[in-house]
Amino acid sequence: MKQTSSIKGHWELFKEYVKLNLATALEYRFSFVVQTITMVLNDITWLIFWWIFFTKFGSLNGWQIEHILVLYALLNLSYGLAGMFFGNKNHISSMISEGRLDFYINFPKNILFHVLISRSNWFGVGDALFGLILAAITLSLKQWPLFLLLTLSSTIIFVSFAVLAHSLAFYFGNSSETSRSLNMGIVTMSSYPSQMFGGVAKFLMLTVFPAGFISGIPVQLLYQFNWFWLISTILFSLMFLATSIYFFYKGLRKYESGSMITSRI
Amino acid sequence: MAAIIKVENISKEFRIKEKEPGLKGSLKSLFTSKYKSIDAVDNISFNVNKGEVVGFIGPNGAGKSTTIKMMTGILFPSSGKINVINYDPQKERKKLAFKVGTVFGQKPQLWYHLPAIDTFNLFAKIYEIPEKQYQQRLKELIKTFEVEEVINQPVRKLSLGQRMRCEMIASLLHNPEVLFLDEPTIGMDIVAKKRIRELIKNLNENDGVTVILTSHDLEDVEQVCKRLIIINNGKIVYDGSTKGIREKYLNFKIIQVILNEKTESLNLGLKNVKAVFKGKFRHVIEIDTSKHPIQEVVKKIVSKYNVEDINILDPPIEEIISRIYQNKTDHKDQKWD
Amino acid sequence: MGLTKYWESCKISLYNSLVYKADFISNSLFIGLIIFIFVYLWKAVYGSGHGVIEGFTISMMVWYFVMTESIVTAPGRLIEEIGEDVQSGEIATKLNKPYNSVLFKYAYNMGQTLLRFILTFLVGGIIAFLFLGGVEINWLTLPLVGIVIILALTLHFCMMMLLGIFTFWFEDAKALNFLYNKIIFVFGGMLLPLEIFPQWLAKISAVMPFSFVAYHPARLFVIFNLNNFIRTIFLELIWIALFSGLIAIFYKSFIKKISINGG
Structure with a gap:
């Protein structure tokens, strides 16, 4: 038997999980469809909010409704992809506190990668589709390559942020509520024009709470291209990913396999 | 005979949080948290030779699962050294994983809503088993474990015994040298338990797999294991032959x-x-x-x-342990073989 | 006896929620963040030369939002909670107890709801105060606004209870919760007061029950007006009566269904 865990091996694993997750989703077709529709309706209500807002005020620090549409396209597509292919990201903290990481540790594969791909949030399909449709409406063909590249970096940041937030459970026991709120926080923060923030908020958004790199800067880049910010965004997403991996593995040393955790933080 | 598992002076400490009861306690815990540390495993050493079947028993919370989890790399010991098949489970986790199989009775690995065969295919990918080799191995295992009829049904529809047999197949696909079984018979009826015990015995006798088994069912261990390690309060209180314990304490x-x-x-x-x-x-x-x-x-x-x-x-296991304990404190210097 | 059992239910839920301090802290942090975002949003809008928009100064606007947010998020995931009780049939096992299940749930939930309302209002109020200072309020009218708020929370409960019962037929409680919330966010005027809406939409939204949960109480809080107060209370009561009737009807048919199916 070949005893490596090559990139190819991980890719095969990834495909197998996509297949299995799809099979599970098909077992529950009805709720899958309902969830997808719900997500799209949810996105539409937010767009109605912005439509009301811009009908009244015209613009906000130079942003118009079309910027919001692009922002929602990028946000939905990247968040949807993160959920579809790395759907376990939102369950890491409960897996830690309930000792469900054991399973992954006993396999000859990268633990974090294996954890992330092994579950899918199929309602991410709704988000992703909605994002693609919005992008098709608002973007010109020339903007697409850049749009997809930025979507990729936003997806990476979403996943990394979730890993960071949920790894708190290694240190504090059951942190699912806090981790979930942090995640909801970053999504919420990313769904507003980042140009309106200032001061400390702006600093946080470009560092530990990187909503700026998820949506604000990418949208700006699509309208006013600038090499410096493109490279910064991509470098940042990679660095953020590395940090989250480091933090996860450092925490893993403290993993208690659900043995002794009795209460919540 | 060569030792395949070497465990030297390992300890594991957990921190647990304490909360006072009642509303006052809840209010207090809003602001402060008190911790207490507990030695789940306290300075344990032992060796296991190739081809042995060793049973770990002890009451709930004695430290047997914690010990197994350290041997497979799930938990990091607070101190001490472990070596399994010449690997350090914490540093060489992936290499080790190719050579060991694990079954946790309380943490199923099979996908609940899908047929077991889907999980087997997934595991083949995880262990990167070449397709031909995998099909052949699977055929053998399905025959030995007599699960032809059930592997195409969703796991949720199987009985506990059938599920455990499928769990074991999943852990054996990659031909492990060492198999760790944590409470494999938990919740089963007597007939199902008997089947599982026979299968474990055959696995050891025919394929030479080294088996480490934990259980709180004394019968499991008596029928399957020649050697027994009893753990209580994180310490080994007995390590010797299963027969011996019967003669000495049973x-x-x-x-x-x-x-x-x-x-x-x-x-x-x-x-x-x-x-x-x-x-x-x-x-x-x-x-x-x-x-x-x-x-x-x-x-x-x-x-x-x-x-x-x-x-x-038979007296309950807690009773035997307390007897061994009494004995141990009576003659402190006695060495347990 | 009489009402004391409902009061006890209210108290137990208060104690119970104190145990979940993580939920509480993270919940307030999240709400704090949203209020923080809206402070910046309104700063950006008012910064470009508006002194007063449709009768709202910037601090009125932010305090309005603090109030709507506090009311709307106070019951938590009530629809999902009721949904669980309904789908597991647990609500039916509570039937032979000597109390009205719906009223009991109301009392139980009100304990937590009020606590969360106060907490959110404090967190939001502090943020609003730090960024924009206080808002001019006639303290004498506060008790009156308090009545409107309690009725708003009651109406909110009624609508969520009804949707919770619906989960018996339409199983996905999460989806219902999500959509109901979004409707209150936008059409109930939680995010933006109806004055900002295009006129036709404002007119429709103003008479819908959703705006009596968010818009009307919060507007009375920042701009009190006796006529509006009386009108709001009157309409709140009508909507509560209407939804209570619907709950009674659907609850009965739900109970019938379970007793036929044996739960």
Whole structure:
């Protein structure tokens, strides 16, 4: 038997999980469809909010409704992809506190990668589709390559942020509520024009709470291209990913396999 | 024989949080948290040779699962050294994983809503088993474990015993040298338990797989393992042959008698008989079988009293452990072989 | 006896929620963040030369939002909670107890709801105060606004209870919760007061029950007006009566269904 865990091996694993997750989703077709529709309706209500807002005020620090549409396209597509292919990201903290990481540790594969791909949030399909449709409406063909590249970096940041937030459970026991709120926080923060923030908020958004790199800067880049910010965004997403991996593995040393955790933080 | 597992002076400490009861406690815990540390495993050492079947027993929370989890790399020991098949489980986790299989009775690995065969295919990908080799191995295992009819049904529809057999197949696909089984028979009925025990025995005898098994069912261990390690409060209190423990500590039995007439107490005129429970009709006694053979005692009871029902039981595991403990504190220097 | 059992239910839920301090802290942090975002949003809008928009100064606007947010998020995931009770049939096992299940749930939930309302209002109020200072309020009218708020929370409960019962037929409680919330966010005027809406939409939204949960109470809080107060209370009561009737009807048919199916 070949005893490596090559990139190819991980890719095969990834495909197998996509297949299995799809099979599970098909077992529950009805709720899958309902969830997808719900997500799209949810996105539409937010767009109605912005439509009301811009009908009244015209613009906000130079942003118009079309910027919001692009922002929602990028946000939905990247968040949807993160959920579809790395759907376990939102369950890491409960897996830690309930000792469900054991399973992954006993396999000859990268633990974090294996954890992330092994579950899918199929309602991410709704988000992703909605994002693609919005992008098709608002973007010109020339903007697409850049749009997809930025979507990729936003997806990476979403996943990394979730890993960071949920790894708190290694240190504090059951942190699912806090981790979930942090995640909801970053999504919420990313769904507003980042140009309106200032001061400390702006600093946080470009560092530990990187909503700026998820949506604000990418949208700006699509309208006013600038090499410096493109490279910064991509470098940042990679660095953020590395940090989250480091933090996860450092925490893993403290993993208690659900043995002794009795209460919540 | 070469040691395949070497465990030297390992300890594991956990921190647990304490909360006072009631509203006051809840309010207090809003602001402060008190921790207490507990030694789940306290300076344990042992070796396991290739081809052995070793049973770990002990009451719940004794530290047996924690020990197994450290051997497979799930937990990091607070101190001490572990070596499994010449790998350090914490540093060389992936390499080790190719050579060991694990089954946790309380943490199923099969996908609940899908047929077991789907999980097998996934595991083949995880272990990167070449397709041909995988199909052949799978065929063998399905035959040995007699699961032809169930592997295409969703796992949720299988019985506990069928599920466990499939769990074991999943862990054996990659031909592991060492198999860790944590509570494999938990919750099963006697027939299913018996099947699983036979399968484990065969696996060891025919394929030479080294097996480490934990259970809190003494029978599991007695029937499958030649060697036994008893853990209590994080310490090894016995490490030796299974036979040996029977001779040394299982020299007493519990007899429960239900009589047809009211009786104050059983009077058998035997020296080494202790009354454990005295009811009007039900009586429980404990006898030392090295002094009085069980037949003798039963004969005596039946001849002397009008018996409705009689039951002979092994003492509970906690009882044996406490006996070993007493013994150990009595002769501190005695070495357990 | 009488009402004391409902009061006890209310108290137990208060204690119970204190145990979940993580939920509480993270919940307030999240709400704090949203209020923080809206402070910046309104700063950006008012910064470009508006002094007063439709009768709202910037601090009125932010305090309005603090109030709507506090009311709307106070019941938590009530629809999902009721949904669980309904789908597991647990609500039916509570039937033979000597109390009205719906009223009991109301009392139980109100304990937590009020606590969360106060907490959110404090967190939001502090943020609003730090960024924009206080808002001019006639303290004498506060008790009156308090009544409107309690009725708003009651109406909110009624609508969520009804949707919770619906989960018996339409199983996905999460989806219902999500959509109901979004409707309150936008059409109930939680995010933006109806004055900002295009006129036709404002007119429709103003008479819908959703705006009596968010818009009307919060507007009375920042701009009190006796006529509006009376009108709001009157309409709140009508909507509560209407939804209570619907709950009674659907609850009965739900109970019938379970007793036929044996739960």
